[in-house]
Amino acid sequence: MTQQEPTSISAQPASATPPTRTPLLLLIGNPNTGKTTLFNRLTGQNARIGNYPGITVERRAGDLTLRADGPPERVEVVDVPGAYSLSARSAEEQIALSAVLGWAENPRPDLCIVVVDAGQLARNLYLVLQLLELDVKVVVALNMIDEVRDNPPNPAELSRFLGVPCVATDARHGTGMVELERAIRATLAGPARSPLSISYPEALERDLERVSAALPSDWNQSPPRARALSLWALTSIEADDELLGIDPALRARCLSVRERAEARDIDQEVIATRYARIDAELPKLYPRLEAHPKKRRTSERVDRVLLHPVFGFAIFIGLMLLMFQSLFSWSDPAIRLIESLTGLSANFVEAHLPESIVRDLVTRGVIGGVGNVVVFLPQILLLFFCIGILEDSGYMARVAFLMDRIMKALGLHGRAFVPMLSGFACAVPAILATRTMERQRDRLLTMLVVPLMTCSARLPVYTLIIGALFPPSRVFGWLPVQGLLMVAMYLFSTFITLISAGVLGRTAVKGRRIPLILELPPYRLPSLIGTLSMMWRRARSFLREAGSGILVFTILLWALLSFPRPAHVAQPPPPAAAIHQQAHSAPSPLAHDAQPPSHEPSPIEQSYGGRLGKAIEPVLRPLGFDWKIGVGLIGAFAAREVFVSTLGLVYGIGDADENTTPLRDKIRQERRADGAAAYSPLMGLSLMVFFALSCQCMSTLMVVYRETRSARWPLFMFGYMTTLAYVASLLVYQGGRMLGF
Amino acid sequence: MNLAQTRIGQVVTVAHVAGDSSFRRRLMELGLVPGTRVEVIGVAPLGDPLELLVRGSNLSIRHVEAQGIAVSLGEASSAERAKGTAAQRESNESLAPRGLARSAP
Numbered sequence: 001m002t003q004q005e006p007t008s009i010s011a012q013p014a015s016a017t018p019p020t021r022t023p024l025l026l027l028i029g030n031p032n033t034g035k036t037t038l039f040n041r042l043t044g045q046n047a048r049i050g051n052y053p054g055i056t057v058e059r060r061a062g063d064l065t066l067r068a069d070g071p072p073e074r075v076e077v078v079d080v081p082g083a084y085s086l087s088a089r090s091a092e093e094q095i096a097l098s099a100v101l102g103w104a105e106n107p108r109p110d111l112c113i114v115v116v117d118a119g120q121l122a123r124n125l126y127l128v129l130q131l132l133e134l135d136v137k138v139v140v141a142l143n144m145i146d147e148v149r150d151n152p153p154n155p156a157e158l159s160r161f162l163g164v165p166c167v168a169t170d171a172r173h174g175t176g177m178v179e180l181e182r183a184i185r186a187t188l189a190g191p192a193r194s195p196l197s198i199s200y201p202e203a204l205e206r207d208l209e210r211v212s213a214a215l216p217s218d219w220n221q222s223p224p225r226a227r228a229l230s231l232w233a234l235t236s237i238e239a240d241d242e243l244l245g246i247d248p249a250l251r252a253r254c255l256s257v258r259e260r261a262e263a264r265d266i267d268q269e270v271i272a273t274r275y276a277r278i279d280a281e282l283p284k285l286y287p288r289l290e291a292h293p294k295k296r297r298t299s300e301r302v303d304r305v306l307l308h309p310v311f312g313f314a315i316f317i318g319l320m321l322l323m324f325q326s327l328f329s330w331s332d333p334a335i336r337l338i339e340s341l342t343g344l345s346a347n348f349v350e351a352h353l354p355e356s357i358v359r360d361l362v363t364r365g366v367i368g369g370v371g372n373v374v375v376f377l378p379q380i381l382l383l384f385f386c387i388g389i390l391e392d393s394g395y396m397a398r399v400a401f402l403m404d405r406i407m408k409a410l411g412l413h414g415r416a417f418v419p420m421l422s423g424f425a426c427a428v429p430a431i432l433a434t435r436t437m438e439r440q441r442d443r444l445l446t447m448l449v450v451p452l453m454t455c456s457a458r459l460p461v462y463t464l465i466i467g468a469l470f471p472p473s474r475v476f477g478w479l480p481v482q483g484l485l486m487v488a489m490y491l492f493s494t495f496i497t498l499i500s501a502g503v504l505g506r507t508a509v510k511g512r513r514i515p516l517i518l519e520l521p522p523y524r525l526p527s528l529i530g531t532l533s534m535m536w537r538r539a540r541s542f543l544r545e546a547g548s549g550i551l552v553f554t555i556l557l558w559a560l561l562s563f564p565r566p567a568h569v570a571q572p573p574p575p576a577a578a579i580h581q582q583a584h585s586a587p588s589p590l591a592h593d594a595q596p597p598s599h600e601p602s603p604i605e606q607s608y609g610g611r612l613g614k615a616i617e618p619v620l621r622p623l624g625f626d627w628k629i630g631v632g633l634i635g636a637f638a639a640r641e642v643f644v645s646t647l648g649l650v651y652g653i654g655d656a657d658e659n660t661t662p663l664r665d666k667i668r669q670e671r672r673a674d675g676a677a678a679y680s681p682l683m684g685l686s687l688m689v690f691f692a693l694s695c696q697c698m699s700t701l702m703v704v705y706r707e708t709r710s711a712r713w714p715l716f717m718f719g720y721m722t723t724l725a726y727v728a729s730l731l732v733y734q735g736g737r738m739l740g741f
Numbered sequence: 742m743n744l745a746q747t748r749i750g751q752v753v754t755v756a757h758v759a760g761d762s763s764f765r766r767r768l769m770e771l772g773l774v775p776g777t778r779v780e781v782i783g784v785a786p787l788g789d790p791l792e793l794l795v796r797g798s799n800l801s802i803r804h805v806e807a808q809g810i811a812v813s814l815g816e817a818s819s820a821e822r823a824k825g826t827a828a829q830r831e832s833n834e835s836l837a838p839r840g841l842a843r844s845a846p
Contacts, residue, residue, distance in 0.1 A: 084767075085770040087766065089763045120797045122772065123772045123795070123796040123797065126770060126772070235766060267766045267769060268769060268775070271766070271769040272775065272776075275774045290797070291816075292780060292794060293797055296794065296797065300782060300783075300799075303792075307785065312786055401785050402786060402787070404789065405789050408803070514763075514764070515760070515802065515803060515806045516790060516806075517767060517768065517771065517800060517802055518800070518801040518802075519799065519800055520792060520800070
């Protein structure tokens with residue numbers, strides 16, 4: 001869903017904004033310039049997160065009250081995704097231009113604050129020049145001024161060159177904020193500035209006139225803007241670009257101009273002319289010109305250790321293990337706490353309400369569903385804490401740098417490494433973590449393969465199957481079979497994940513091959529407040545966006561496995577309420593008493609879910625599964641480990657977990673009609689393979705739905721994973737039988 | 742020579758950027774235009790990608806793409822750089838009439 005924003009439909013130039021509307025400020029700048037820190041500083045961490053119209057790129061907006069020089073005035077600030085340039089070949093890159101000009105349902109901004117790295121004007125000024133050419137109001141924030149104390153640029157000199165206010169700031173420590181507010185207020189009130197004019201080679205100027213003649217009327221509001229947009233069109237539009245809303249006549253004109261240019265290199269003419277302008281000015285901006293600034297040298301010295309072939313990798317592996325350990329183990333106490341709170345509230349309601357269907361709905365459906373949502377929070381918060389620290393410090397770019405060789409072979413971006421690793425703990429936070437990737441295609445591909453990693457919810461299932469069906473014997477006298485199987489499952493899932501990434505990247509999510517360009521920012525101290533606020537925002541958006549869906553599905557699953565209710569017996573608790581990562585507590589002694597006489601079907605067997613399990617039995621038979629496993633698979637949609645408790649209910653064992661002895665015994669003793677054991681080790685292996693590959697997790701599907709904003713990708717994911725699981729299990733079971741197991 | 746043939750620590754000057762059009766535009770927009778000083782900082786432990794210092798920032802690109810960037814050893818003086826831009830402008834001008842002569846509606 002797109003966030004509702006007031007859309008300016010006025011066709012007047014930005015300078016004549018009606019006074020009734022809240023002024024809109026855009027924060028725009030290269031990546032790694034402290035733009036987000038400045039956004040947080042200005043808006044006081046109260047970002048509203050939405051989406052840009054028509055595309056799933058996050059749009060962050062906040063409020064700022066200008067206090068300097070006059071009565072308080074509220075303005076809205078939008079943080080535009082980091083960009084090196086306004087020219088674009090894809091819809092994602094197009095956002096920056098659309099945001100600046102108020103196109104494509106974006107509200108029209110009144111002022112652009114360009115955030116530049118004060119130590120890197122030689123490159124950062126390129127984007128500033130592009131904005132000035134567009135004839136929009138600009139204020140330049142010379143940010144991170146604290147890092148260039150030894151060679152500070154001169155804001156007055158820069159202001160003279162650009163013709164717009166330039167303010168030295170240090171967003172991290174809050175320096176220069178009052179001056180920035182003053183510049184914002186003055187520029188908002190003042191007339192539009194006269195645009196800086198860059199003269200291009202004459203042949204190019206003639207090309208620009210030809211393109212300009214083909215501009216649609218709303219692109220042609222002032223001569224400087226028409227010229228700038230002609231430049232933009234000429235360096236952006238291509239026969240195979242992925243831009244949105246480009247007028248066909250303009251596209252044809254650009255292509256014909258490019259074609260006629262023949263040996264001339266239009267891209268280079270435009271870009272080199274702008275850089276020549278910057279280069280000519282640089283000596284006046286800095287006390288001295290440094291090809292290799294001190295800040296860089298310091299970072300490069302640190303990199304000599306952190307990117308060292310031996311120590312670098314050792315530190316990398318250590319850091320990743322630490323992060324993984326925190327996700328996997330340290331989140332456990334919090335998860336258990338959430339589980340016991342859920343259990344306590346369910347008990348409380350049970351004690352205070354008479355036995356009824358409403359009570360069951362509240363305890364099993366609603367409270368269980370809320371638990372199913374909240375239980376993800378510890379891992380989400382921990383993962384985003386790690387990501388915040390890694391990003392802020394500059395180490396995340398080094399992870400991509402170190403792993404690029406390997407990730408490239410899989411068709412994935414180096415930044416996919418952290419989400420993939422987190423997938424071993426849980427796919428839900430891992431999918432949320434793909435937001436650190438800039439390209440839609442990279443995000444999508446990572447999202448699609450992450451759920452194949454062995455997450456912690458599969459462990460109880462594996463434990464039950466291995467414990468019940470495989471003997472605790474040892475291979476070669478010392479290798480435990482059970483442990484070996486567990487390791488094999490991890491290796492198997494990793495292998496399949498990598499293969500799938502390679503295959504899907506060449507088929508389902510094929511995209512324009514974009515060569516790697518990675519910036520390695522200097523190391524900086526991470527900001528704790530920035531990281532904490534990001535964690536909070538991520539958690540909040542997860543609760544708001546995915547939470548309701550997970551809750552609804554939990555209730556639906558509860559209903560599926562509880563209705564119709566047998567008239568005569570009291571209900572054992574249906575399983576959908578069981579929540580993620582059950583506490584590994586000792587089985588309750590009540591479990592034994594809960595077994596009904598064996599001839600009587602358990603209530604779950606009579607439920608719609610039970611009937612559905614029986615109905616799909618013919619499909620599951622070739623994999624070695626019977627209807628009881630089928631019901632378990634249906635219940636497992638709530639979360640994979642719910643398979644265990646659902647199977648327990650099928651056997652009339654309440655509160656079963658993977659170490660429950662009666663459940664294991666039941667599985668071992670289960671007989672087919674001919675008296676042979678129903679469940680063989682081969683069937684166990686087939687079931688584990690099925691669990692490794694299938695998408696038995698509605699929370700994962702829900703999160704993919706929220707992140708891609710379409711039903712297409714979760715459905716595709718469910719389809720491909722289920723097919724993969726079915727075929728692999730079939731091969732295991734039928735192949736094994738042919739071999740005589 | 743091209744950028745992939747350089748050694749760590751060498752300082753070179755960009756002569757020409759080749760490659761897929763959207764990639765070379767992106768590289769040039771990051772400041773790798775002809776005449777720009779590039780310092781080769783290092784190579785990732787697995788042999789790829791390269792780390793370069795361009796206009797005060799550390800950029801990383803892969804070997805295969807570095808092969809498309811023609812460079813000359815050493816740093817161009819600012820006078821030479823200015824001459825390079827002027828020469829390029831002249832060559833543009835000289836080609837321009839041909840482009841225009843062919844123009845048709």
